[in-house]
């Protein structure tokens with residue numbers, strides 16, 4: 001079946017955060033919103049039908065995930081990522097960000113240090129600070145056209161109070177899909193210093209052609225023994241409003257520590273709809289996903305050629321993974337405030353400002369490409385008008 005990603009769907013009537021928060025956050029209500037990471041596309045047909053069937057039952061009392069749900073996850077990980085996981089390694093949670101927060105509580109004490117590699121998904125830093133741990137920054141380095149991890153700096157950064165690293169793999173916002181050769185030294189350093197890797201792999205399925213996602217835990221036995229993986233079908237299949245995720249740890253000690261923290265907040269009950277959606281997506285959604293990836297690739301190519309022609313000062317980074325383009329506007333010589341003033345206030349386009357993602361984000365904008373091409377075109381045209 002061929003899916004339609006061209007139709008512009010009105011999401012304002014459904015309280016979409018992306019579309020309806022604009023007034024509250026920016027004070028403006030007529031923006032083209034290409035900020036938060038969800039898609040303006042409907043999820044796949046099979047998921048929609050399965051949710052309708054479940055809704056028709058009419059009873060939404062306390063629910064558990066069926067074993068078939070876990071089976072679908074196991075099959076998906078093996079088929080798409082070559083990662084063999086077991087049922088007993090998985091813990092069900094209501095979202096990746098809350099799951100990461102719980103991991104901070106499970107594996108560290110107030111005052112301990114947690115490494116992040118900015119520019120990176122901003123809730124990492126906020127979560128660490130909220131639970132009174134300290135942030136240790138190992139900024140990515142820009143090596144030509146590609147961001148890489150700074151292993152020398154990482155080694156120097158680690159001290160006796162450093163317990164954890166939050167790895168973003170693939171990396172939002174710089175759209176990197178880490179190579180095996182990059183993950184291996186990271187694991188080696190973490191092993192040597194007793195650092196637990198919290199591997200946020202929510203973007204694992206959003207991999208553009210020529211790239212391959214490698215689950216950190218799948219690298220080796222040693223990697224597996226220090227990695228806790230955070231995953232979900234919500235980013236892949238546009239189900240974020242259903243709130244659903246999994247924490248995967250093969251190491252029993254790590255898993256038990258996580259489980260007891262999870263139990264302390266009494267979240268043992270599944271969301272009656274999200275397990276249905278995830279299982280169905282993993283069983284029947286592959287063709288939809290392939291088509292989305294092709295469409296996102298088309299949007300990316302469109303972005304690159306549009307800006308090359310109309311705003312050649314803009315530098316667009318290769319999109320290896322995610323549907324979020326990372327655009328460098330530094331050569332325009334404008335401050336972040338001026339960029340915001342022009343793009344948001346004059347252009348009426350809402351991208352995520354680079355500085356939100358921390359060190360190294362200054363002068364950049366993150367553009368969500370999961371929208372109909374004509375929406376993207378309108379946004380880019382408006383952006384070009386106010387920046388040229």
Ligand SMILES: Cc1ncc(COP(=O)(O)O)c(C=O)c1O
Nearest residue numbers: 037095096097098121172200202
């Ligand atoms: C790296 C990363 N982790 C987590 C999330 C959000 O996860 P959840 O909605 O399950 O809390 C996002 C959303 O953009 C993300 O980019």
